[in-house]
Amino acid sequence: MGSTVASGRVEPSSEQGRLELMDRLSDASWVAASQRGDTAAFNRLVLKWERQVYNLALRMLQDPDDAAETTQEIFLRAFRAIRSFRQDSNFSTWLYRIAANHCLTRLKKRGLHRSYSLDDEEMRATIDQQAPRQESHEQQFLREDAGARVREALVLLSADQRLVVELKFFKEMTFEEIADVVQAPLSTVKSRLYDGLSILKQHFAQRKQRA
Amino acid sequence: MTDKCNHYRDLIPRALLGDLEAGRAAELEGHLSECAECRAEREQYGETLDHLAMVEDEPVPGHFFIPADARNASLRDLFGAVAWPWKLATATGLVALLLLAGLGLSALQFRSAGGVYAFSFGRPLPEWDNNAKNEAAIQALRVEMRSFVEETIQSERKQYLATLRSELARSSRGLAPEQRRFLQVALNDIEKRMNERMVTTGASIAAETASSMDTLYARLQAQRSQDLALIRKSITDTARVSQANDRQTQEVLTTLLEVADLQIKRGIN
Numbered sequence: 497m498g499s500t501v502a503s504g505r506v507e508p509s510s511e512q513g514r515l516e517l518m519d520r521l522s523d524a525s526w527v528a529a530s531q532r533g534d535t536a537a538f539n540r541l542v543l544k545w546e547r548q549v550y551n552l553a554l555r556m557l558q559d560p561d562d563a564a565e566t567t568q569e570i571f572l573r574a575f576r577a578i579r580s581f582r583q584d585s586n587f588s589t590w591l592y593r594i595a596a597n598h599c600l601t602r603l604k605k606r607g608l609h610r611s612y613s614l615d616d617e618e619m620r621a622t623i624d625q626q627a628p629r630q631e632s633h634e635q636q637f638l639r640e641d642a643g644a645r646v647r648e649a650l651v652l653l654s655a656d657q658r659l660v661v662e663l664k665f666f667k668e669m670t671f672e673e674i675a676d677v678v679q680a681p682l683s684t685v686k687s688r689l690y691d692g693l694s695i696l697k698q699h700f701a702q703r704k705q706r707a
Numbered sequence: 708m709t710d711k712c713n714h715y716r717d718l719i720p721r722a723l724l725g726d727l728e729a730g731r732a733a734e735l736e737g738h739l740s741e742c743a744e745c746r747a748e749r750e751q752y753g754e755t756l757d758h759l760a761m762v763e764d765e766p767v768p769g770h771f772f773i774p775a776d777a778r779n780a781s782l783r784d785l786f787g788a789v790a791w792p793w794k795l796a797t798a799t800g801l802v803a804l805l806l807l808a809g810l811g812l813s814a815l816q817f818r819s820a821g822g823v824y825a826f827s828f829g830r831p832l833p834e835w836d837n838n839a840k841n842e843a844a845i846q847a848l849r850v851e852m853r854s855f856v857e858e859t860i861q862s863e864r865k866q867y868l869a870t871l872r873s874e875l876a877r878s879s880r881g882l883a884p885e886q887r888r889f890l891q892v893a894l895n896d897i898e899k900r901m902n903e904r905m906v907t908t909g910a911s912i913a914a915e916t917a918s919s920m921d922t923l924y925a926r927l928q929a930q931r932s933q934d935l936a937l938i939r940k941s942i943t944d945t946a947r948v949s950q951a952n953d954r955q956t957q958e959v960l961t962t963l964l965e966v967a968d969l970q971i972k973r974g975i976n
Contacts, residue, residue, distance in 0.1 A: 551764040642761035
């Protein structure tokens with residue numbers, strides 16, 4: 497992970513490519529069993545992908561309890577819709593599509609489906625007030641770590657921008673895969689990503705200045 | 708910062724993510740080597756990417772396993788799981804289906820009478836014409852009856868003539884050839900008239916079938932009586948005008964008349 501994430505996927509002939517292929521094969525067999533109603537097989541998929549889905553929900557929704565509840569709903573939805581999955585894409589792409597749609601719906605219901613600018617004083621106040629109030633001792637310690645800093649910054653992005661940033665930097669997907677997940681044209685995906693990056697860059701620069 | 712800088716600053720994140728063609732990347736590098744502000748911009752983007760790269764996923768608070776009884780998905784869940792274009796298509800399809808069903812029901816006509824059901828979509832139901840149906844059945848019965856009556860009459864006539872011929876042959880054994888020839892001519896004449904009457908009788912019966920069955924039977928009886936009268940008259944006339952009107956011939960003719968009477972009466976009864 498890092499600034500070299502977009503350097504492209506490794507070739508299947510390499511060791512990492514072989515492992516990826518193994519991953520996909522196991523996904524396919526578990527998916528096939530799940531489509532026959534095998535709950536245990538689906539729970540193997542849950543075990544494999546729950547951390548990625550939970551963290552997507554966490555960074556999208558910014559609330560651990562909400563993220564946990566949403567993750568459970570996402571897997572339940574995925575299980576109930578598994579028969580419609582034709583395996584013409586990766587299981588993860590299909591799962592992320594369900595996760596993304598569910599998170600966006602959740603944000604819309606919460607009324608947070610909006611973008612903020614750094615000049616938005618109300619939003620700045622929200623960020624400054626929210627973090628200390630919700631923190632436990634452990635979280636207070638973690639607040640200064642990278643994850644907390646980034647999560648705090650992600651609030652500044654619109655839900656669509658946040659989702660694209662999530663998929664690009666934390667799920668290491670290509671632009672094409674992201675377009676497949678969010679069901680949007682490639683140009684739209686790139687536009688959302690670079691707009692989001694610009695906001696994040698500005699945020700971190702101002703933070704650095706304040707420090 | 709110039710307009711030129713704005714242009715290159717848009718390219719910086721693209722270059723960092725490998726989303727810039729080699730030529731434009733080199734062009735950007737050329738500008739950056741000359742512009743300190745844009746280099747600072749690139750540094751800020753680089754730091755932003757570093758922040759993102761340092762993030763590690765949080766551990767899950769607990770597993771999100773699916774319970775064994777989670778199989779039955781509600782329609783609402785399934786609908787919620789599909790992408791919005793499919794939702795739109797499904798909703799449109801359902802609305803179209805409902806409209807079609809509504810139109811179909813509004814155009815549906817149904818009628819039940821006497822254990823017979825009739826349906827129609829769009830077009831009005833034809834008039835429920837019991838009389839027409841009955842009339843058609845009655846007409847078919849009349850045609851059948853007419854055919855039967857015609858066949859019966861013709862059969863009877865043939866039988867009369869055959870009986871007359873047989874009786875003539877039996878009774879005229881002792882007669883002179885001239886007498887036998889006279890009687891033969893008389894019988895041929897009777898047969899010819901009878902055949903002519905068959906044609907007119909058929910038309911007459913056909914006309915009678917337009918009326919009731921009772922009228923038809925009455926017409927049949929009358930026809931038989933007329934046939935009897937015709938045979939009597941033919942034989943009597945033949946005998947009267949004959950030059951061979953002797954006693955023997957008269958006896959034969961009388962016998963023939965009696966036989967014919969018996970046959971006809973038996974047929975009528």
